[in-house]
Amino acid sequence: MPWALTHDDTLPNGVALCPNLHRAFDRYLFWVDDDYRIQLTSDFEEHAGGAHGICQFADRQLQLPKNPAWWPRLENFRAQRATAF
Incomplete structure (x- = not known):
């Protein structure tokens, strides 16, 4: 949940994303399912993503802490998904 709304800065309320992925997440271009896998919107297109694109993460599981x-x-x-859909 956004820190600006909750002021919750505990670890379970966060996910580490680079600025590009953070913007894509906030714009609902991808979401995380109940198996912690990244899912892209069905109409998302990427023209020259390469090593810096979003599509490379499709259906990959988040790297989760050991604890x-x-x-x-x-x-x-x-x-987040309920807000998007």
Whole structure:
């Protein structure tokens, strides 16, 4: 959940993204499913993404911390999906 709304800066309320992926996530170009896999919107097209593109992450699982208590909360990803769809 956005820090600006919740002021929750705990590890389970976050996911580390580069600026490009952060913008794409906020624009609902991709989301994280309940298996922590990255899913792209069906109409997303990338013309010259290469090593810096988003499509390379499609259906890949997030790299999660060893301690499950530090994993991002699934309910936050679900809320993001509900807002998008």
